[in-house]
Every structure is written in C-alpha cells, then in structure tokens.
Amino acid sequence: MIFTTPLGLLALLAIPAIVAIHLFRRRFPVRPVAGLFLWQILRQTPEGGGRIARLPITTSLILECLAALALALILAGARLSSAGVSQHLVVLLDDSASMAAVNARGESARDRAVRRVLREVDRLGAGARVTLVLSGDRPSVLSGPAAFAVEARRALATWKPEASHHSLALGIRLARELAGRTGTLMVMSDVPPGAGGESGALWVSVGEPLANVGITAAQRTLSPEDGRGAVSLTLANHSDSPARRRVSVSAGDKNVLARDLELPPGVSSLTLPLPPGLPPVHVAFSDDALLRDNDVVLAEPRPHVVGIENHLREGRGSQALIKALGALSGVTQAEPGHLVFADAGDLDRSQSPGAWRVGFGRAPAAWLAKGEPRDFIGPFVLEKRHPLLLGMTLDGVVWAGAMPLAAGAVRPLVSAGDQVLIGMPALTAARTRTEPEILFNLDLDRTNLIRSPDWPILISNLIEMRRQSLPGPERWNYRVGEWVRVRLARDPKSPLRFRCGAVERALPAGRELEFIAPSPGGLLQVLEGDEMLFELGVNFLDEYETNLRHQATADAGELADVAGLRVESGPASDPLFWLLLTIGGSAIVVNWCLLPQGSKRA
C-alpha cells in the first residue's frame, strides 16, 4: 500500500480522540424506565465527565474507530498499487508556413506530419500522454502538457501552420523542458535537422522540394509631386524554369488591373501603377504550392508633410538651411508650421502650440553665464543615441560663437568640455512647455558646420524627428510580427482596439499605440469605439518560407528510451478507495442506526 498524501495520516489522530471520548464519557448506572418523557424536561446532566473507568468495547466505539480509520486512509491517498506509468510523447510541430505547401496531389507537409504523429500515438497505446508544442518566436503548447491521446487528436485537427520563418531552437528547448526525463521528444518539420541532428530526439522531416513563386516584399507608394500611386513587388521564383503567373489587383470589389507575367527563375521586381485615392488594394497571384505568399494587402500611404517656419535672419546660415530643406521630401513652408527655425534669443518667448522650435545663436539672457563667446574645434562629445545626432561626427567642424550657459539651464546633446553646444532647455517652474525646443549655441555666419557633411544630416534628422512625432501611423504597410506604431492626435475618447481578419484585440488607452502586427495578416483596422482611425496592411512577406526547395523527407535520430510518465488517474481508479469509502460510510450509517434515540436527539 502506498500513500499519495501521507500528511492525511494525521487524521488517524481521530482514533485516540474517539477512544478518549469513550473512556472519559460519564457512565451512570442504568435504570430502565417505562416513561422517559416524564423525566426529560427535568434538569439534565451534561454528558461530559471525567471519571476514568475501564474502556467498554462497544459496537459504537468499534464502528467509530473503523470510520475514522477508513476516512484517514482515504485522506492519506491510500493506494493498493503505485501510480500507472504512461508513455509521454512530446512533439514539436514546425509551425512555419512552408508546412502548409501542397504538392501536386494536394497533400501538404502538415498532413504528413499529422499522420505520422497519430501513428506514433497509436503505437504507444491508449494510455499514452501527448504534448504538442508549436514552434515559433514564442513557442506555445497546442495540447497538453501530457494530454490524453484523444485531446491531442482534436488539437492536431485544428493545427494550421502559418508562422513566418523562425528558428526551432526555442521550441525544442520548451519541448525538452516539457519532456523532462520521462518523455520522448519528436520534432516534426519539413526541413532536415542541422549538422549532427538533435540529440535524444527523433527528427522527422516530412517536407518535399517544390517549385514556388511568392511575393517577398511589397510596397505601395504615392508620389507627392504628381500624386500618382504605384505598387512595387519583389517576386521570387524558386524553380529552375520561368513561371507564368497572373497577377490581379483589386480594391474592395473593384478590379483595378490584371496582367499575365512570366517570371524568370530567381528574384525579380514588378511595379504596377495605381490611380491615387484608392482604398487598400489586394494584389494576388495565381495559386501554386504555397498560397500564403501569393497575395498582399497594401494600404495607401499618406506621407507626413512637415511644415517649416524659417525666421532666421538673412545670411549664410539661413541660406544653408533653405538649401538643406530643399533636398528633403515631405517638407513644406507653412505657417503655423510644425518646426520653427528662429534666433535662439526668442526661445523664451511664447509660441503657438504644436510647434517645435529650433534656435540658433545667442541664447536668452536668463540661460547665459558670464563669459565671452568661444570657438571650438573639438573634441566634441555627442549623445549618439539621440535621433537628432544619428550619423553625425562633427569631424573638421569649427564650432563658432558658443556662449557660456548657466549650469542646468540646458540639457546637453553635444558639448565640448563643459560647454554645451547643442542642447534642449530644461523644464523649470517658469518654463512648462511640453513641445520640444532645441538650442544650437552657434554663430551660423561664422561656423563651417553649414559646409560640412554633417549639416544636411543634422537638418534631415531634425525633420525626421518632427515627422515621427506627427499624428498617424509610423508606416502604412507591415510584415507579420513587426511592431506597429501609431500616434494619435488627441487622447482617445472611446476604447481603442485593432481588428485584422479574425484577430481582434483591445489596445491600451493612450496617444501612442504599439503592437505587433498579427498573423495571418491582412487588412488591419485601428478603431476608436466604432470609428475607424487607420487602415494598415499586414502581409506575410517571408523570403525564407517562400523557398520550398530545401524541404526534405527523412528521419534522423530516434526516440529516447525513458521510464515513462507516472500518471495519477484520481482516487476512483483504485479499488482500495472504493473499499475504504464503503467501509467508512457503512460504519457511519450503522453507528447512526444503532445509536439510542436519546443520543441522536442530544
């Protein structure tokens, strides 16, 4: 006999307690009477007492002890035999989309994998336990851990591989953890294992080399100059011969264009013109082995145009700024603008809301320290991680006319020694502006910065910083698994959520939204309550999964010989449980029936 919860044996303490109760129970001389009811409302003597006498072995005592013993053994989980041992099979299923590629017979690697797993489960018997793990960047358990075979069958029927390319390493690690020392590991994939295989596991490759054409990159553009749109596709023909395909573009229910193409082996590009103003378009190629990479949904981008106000004094600096801005796209002169270039002395004046101010020259008097302006040739210390300074070196730059600044007045981005050259004014009690301001402690007319390669980079960074902060999505089309970032113009008034095909998730309330583009992709809508804010395209676009020529069929390694999984099927599986339950219950019932009426009433 074994005990699954030995602590339950503490309940055996009930037996000495029962004996003590019987031992110390007050026992008066018995007097039979004919009419007990005549005595009953009189003063009764408490039943407890302290007179010790020889323990009377009564039926009640025996039955109570028997019931306590039986119940204690049940609590202790008494079993006649140890827990059963079942074979535990842990299967890592390659969830990549290439597993769904079908051959000429319409059979996919997924189908072959399911058949193979079921065959293995049948071989292990009805009592086998199965854990199904889906591979991926974040592996997940499809069935189990240690589920019954019938549950695993149901889970397998629902399995649809559609993930982007990923390493199986994380999935194997999770599967090994779930298998432990009692489970055997089997990997189902369409590619062979790496060199040396996977030790202690059976790697079953159920792939089949197939020719396939797929879209590996897609972009929808809108020319700001002439307003014409286009779709640019990168197509991969993974076969040895040209492939004829028909491409069709539709917007909603309307067919925009259709064209027959002959794609040479390898990678090729395709650009399709689109009229402007179309809603998200669906570009689809005719079917082949892998359907997942045959179509894309592309939303029309709406570029963020940054409005510029230039209030710099006429001179070399102002000219250099105009020249640098002219080389950038998505920039326009506007008033009020998103970005205001002005003399640094104006930075402490009030400004229209929503405008970032960039000040060049002498800082306001309140920020200055005593001293004369100085020129610097380096070394310059740059805050490299700041987006304003990405790609800048300031090599060979003569920084002219830098005024000494009061300590703490400006947070430095670029400095030379203890002198701040570029910085962002610190917020104080008197300065509570939330829109960023940037101080260039620089005499534009004397410095050679405006002639250095760093100047256009600096202005471009500045424009892009401002562009990134404008309301709207960072981009309009994404790959599955990419981070989608959306900035709202105002605080949301209703709950935010996104919907992408069958996937719908709530988003945290806030002006900046970040989430991962969900699989399987499609048209993604960002909603505020029932109002649609943005429509974005989410597409598969996986070059590795499109290439089906490296698939293979082979078995490598073998299932480990392990002890198996000890399984508990619950108390009902052991006859001793029912025996104890019967004994305990019967003892209680019989004892109750045997109890004198007076004791029951008491």
Add this chain to the structure above:
Amino acid sequence: MPTSSIDWPAVRAAAPFRLAMPRTPIGGRVGERLGSGTGSSLEFQDYRPYAPGDDLRHVDWAAYARSELLAVRLYREEVAPRIDLVLDISRSMAVTEQKLRAYGELSGLLACACTSTVADTRIITTSAVQPQPLHVPEDIERVLVCDAGLSALEEVHLPFRRRSLRVVVSDFLFPHDADVLVSRLARDSALLTIVQLTLREEAEPVVEGARRLVDVEDRGELDMVIDEGAIRDYRARFSRLRLGLSRAARRAGARFAHVVAGTPIRSVARELAAAGILESC
C-alpha cells in the same frame, strides 16, 4: 421475551366477580342482557301499527277490540354483551418482574370477570393482529407477551366493535393527550373501563442519585441525577398524567382505576369493585 406466569389459583380465589354492566341498554348478539333494540324479551317496549308479515302472536287484540286498529306490541331485545379487552403488551408493562407479575394477575382477574359475564369477549393487543377470542381466562396467557415497542393505545385505529364494553389495561406511560385518547377509546362503546397499572416507584420515585435512564420502548437514554428536585418535578408530572386520565374518563362517562403493582390481587379486586368496574356474581 417477557411473559407472565400467572398464579391462577390465587387469581380465581380473588375473582368471584363479573364485569359490572352499564345501566343503559347495550348492543350484542342474542343473549340474556337487555339490549338497546327491539327483540323478544318479556319487557314491553312500545306499540306500532301492524304491518303484513308481523307475528300475529304479538298483535294486541285487546287494543284492536277497543280501537279497531291493529297494533303490534314491541318488546326489548335480550343480548349477550360484547367485551373488548384491550391489553397493552408494550415493553413498559414488563419493565420489572414485579410489574409483569402484577400485570399478569390483573389481566387474569379481568379475564375471569369477563368469562363470568355471559359475553362475547375478545382480546385486543394491536391493530395489526386479529383480536383473539377469550373463552377461558387462561387464554390471555397466549397474548401476554410484552415485547412491543409501542403501546396499542398509541395506535389510531383499534378493531373495536360497536356498542361493546371496553376494558383497557395499560400503564399509560407514553406521551398522550388524555381527553383525545379517552374519547377515542370511548367512541361507539357501551362502556369504557380504564385500569392504569404502575409500579410504586413509577408513581412515587425516590432519590437514587446519578442514573442513566433508558426507555425500555424506544431505547432513549437520559443521564441525570435523581435528587429531591427531580423527584418533585417528576411526581408533579405523573400526578397530572393520572389526574388527566381520571378527569377525561369522567367526562367520557368511563370508569377509571389506578392499580399499583405489588398490591395483593384480592385487594385489587376489591378496589375495582369499589370503582364500579366489577360486581359480585
């Protein structure tokens, strides 16, 4: 199984009695006692007009001569009374040897009285068993097995006969409403006789100290100290029970007697005669 061994010679010696009959007419088979209906005794009862089929010997010719109307003379019937002797055979009647012996003697005395009365006597012990005829006094020994868990008197329907003389013997030591019980026993009877038999210690218990009281019928238990206070309370309750029975019997026109076990049977017979239950043969 407690049974009574009756000292029959002593009982017979004390039993030159028969059951006292009521003064009101009673029902029964043809016998030697005046009945409540019309019959063939010598006692005139009434006239009624002649109807075809009437016995011509009963036509009052003298009346016909006077009135020219045929009238028939009616006479009282003569019946043998029916006696239902109800014996309580619950375990409480045998709570001690003394009570069982006294119960046997009392039952024997009443059986002798019944057989001395020319009557159709039956013994009723429970509704579940057919009443037993009583031909000779010794017949009661067959039924006097006091092992029932319930008194027959606690049963709602006992197989009484209409207009019968009912003699009920019990200790009445069970919870009851005396008025309800007595009126139920007396319903449709010619006469109800109640004899309560108790032990002396049941009527007048003494201080005994701590005791576990065990009811002999329902096995109920009660631990208590029998002291002066308990005795006082008990006696008050017992007196109320006996007085309630007595009053209920009086209200129902029944006869009641309380017999204490241990009293010589000859004295018991005299007490019953004094109570109008027995009369000399």
